[in-house]
Amino acid sequence: MGVMYYNYVSSEVKEMARERKYTDEDLFQATKQMIIADGYEAFTFSKLASVLNVSRGSIYKYYENKDELISEFLMYEMNRFLKKFNDLDKSGDFQTQFDLIIDFIFEQSNIHQVVEIIPQIPISTTKRVEDNKSKLSEYYVDMYEQFQGFIELGRQENVIKNHIPTAVLLGMIFQTIAIPNHFGIPQAEWVSSIKEILSHGMFEK
Amino acid sequence: MGVMYYNYVSSEVKEMARERKYTDEDLFQATKQMIIADGYEAFTFSKLASVLNVSRGSIYKYYENKDELISEFLMYEMNRFLKKFNDLDKSGDFQTQFDLIIDFIFEQSNIHQVVEIIPQIPISTTKRVEDNKSKLSEYYVDMYEQFQGFIELGRQENVIKNHIPTAVLLGMIFQTIAIPNHFGIPQAEWVSSIKEILSHGMFEK
DNA sequence: TTTTTAAGTGACACTAGTGTCACTTTTAAT
DNA sequence: ATTAAAAGTGACACTAGTGTCACTTAAAAA
Structure with missing residues (x-):
């Protein structure tokens, strides 16, 4: 209990x-x-x-120990993130949602570092930790499916290239938020540059 | 000594x-x-x-301690990486070099995890560690300048969009190699998809 | 064969963190 | 005021890692 x-x-x-x-x-x-x-x-x-x-x-x-505390913390963070994500306006077309979602992910940029901790929790002796770990992977799947739905919308609207696997698209989006801005480029320029590359690439056509 | x-x-x-x-x-x-x-x-x-x-x-x-050992290890790895990078054929046009360099970075993909360790070495008491740390940041600058030259070439050939800052371009390229391929998409498809997105984006034109 | 010397060992004292528990403190309800 | 009970404390025994050093081992050179 x-x-x-x-x-x-x-x-x-x-x-x-x-x-x-x-x-x-x-x-x-x-x-x-x-x-x-x-x-x-x-x-x-x-x-x-x-x-x-x-x-x-x-x-x-x-908390009995570090693993239990951290697994509880991760549950709390994931919950918070998914709640906020579900509150996003899902009514617009793909372009509108793309902007909204990228901005949201940048706002929540530390979710990345947080999620990376999950696989580091070792196989535990206590039930509470193992329960949390399996719930966390459910959350992860839940999150993945939400984003998958978003990509699906982009494909239906013929905005997203059909030959690129969803896993690559989501991987790109999630990874780019973790790029360290060593040179302190202003946030607005930083985000819009990344959106530009994700959408249309680095090359002139 | x-x-x-x-x-x-x-x-x-x-x-x-x-x-x-x-x-x-x-x-x-x-x-x-x-x-x-x-x-x-x-x-x-x-x-x-x-x-x-x-x-x-x-x-x-x-090695006197962990920091010293790890700083020596990082020197060794950086040296190895930069040597191999310098051996790459720099004669082709931008498109050729782009392909060559992305492939090379994917081959050397763990350099990313290795480089991330550098800032984690705490302020040390021993001279050898501090010397290595400053040499490592020189290496880092060296590496950055090499890649900067490559981006410069792309700009001169009018292949790369001029309004996107170099820091964003390099950040994107380096970060994408770290995307975890959870779903086990075949390496060739994985790399070519990422090249495609970096070059021309996720969107249909 | 003997000598020299670097390589390697394992025991020692030390530090930082763990998990536990009898105890004290604070608060709300009676 | 008294009491129940959760919140908080700090001392205790324990574990895992550190850094050191006198010692043993192995191999090249004399």
Whole structure:
């Protein structure tokens, strides 16, 4: 079963005990920063506890270990991403949606670094971690299918070249958001250049 | 300066002592596998020693610590890559070179994961590491300039769109080689699809 | 055969992180 | 005020890795 949070709503709960020093959001936020900065291996309970200004022991009240915490964090992030994605306006034609989706992916650009963590979680001893891992791969398939539908629309409208496999198209779109902008080109120019290349290539016709 | 290797050639050396159990190439090869598989943080002398079937202590004969070993490994890899790159035929027109270079980068696709390690080496206490880090950034600039020259050629021949910044073009080219081919599309189709998108985009004209 | 010397070993003391748990603190309900 | 119970703490025993060093081994040269 799950942990009983301070804001848990249930007729069973008669007492609330003391207030928490940090919310799940605080914890996931800190986790995200740490994982984006230094990756999965460098993440430790010790560092997390010191960022949150709590004792390391208190985190064990909610998560048995690092893998469990990170798998819960990934669930939270994936959920958040998919919810926002589903809220996008799907009514326009392909060109409109293409713009909307590329802009959205750039906005959510760290989802890339987050998703890359999934395969790094080792085979776990605890059920909660294994459950989360299988749910995460479902989410991944869900996301892939959404994007596949989008590509399908492009093919139907004869905007997208039919001989290029969907996997390549989606791979390109997702990978390009991770290009490091070392030279600090302004975001607007950066995004529009990438849209231009994805749409019509680098070459003059 | 440096360590005296078993195959060191010098009039000073009168005796060779025992043969080494592993060459630098063995060591760098193992290091590469480990870093590509699990990243910088997960790399330990303990694991490396057990892969090489030697005692951990013997590695300290050649490298003071992990940072030093990895910085030496990166020097070796960068050197190897740049040498091969310089050997490419630079005589053809832009289209010919474009094909040659994309194919080459795909062949050397793990250079990407290797180069990404550079900024992860922390500020070091030892001179050898700091020297290597500054040499590595020189190599990086060198590499960047080579590719810049290539883009320049494309612009002169009016093949490449002039309004797209070089940083975006190079970023695109380098990033696309890292797209994971999850669905196992045959290499030839994969590469030609990516070339097609880079050159003329995903859209029908 | 003996000597020299680099290569390699494994034990030692050390550090950073883990997971646990008896204990203290805080709060809401009685 | 008292009490129940979750939140939080810090000390403990443990594990995995680090860096060092006196020692053993092997091979080339004398």
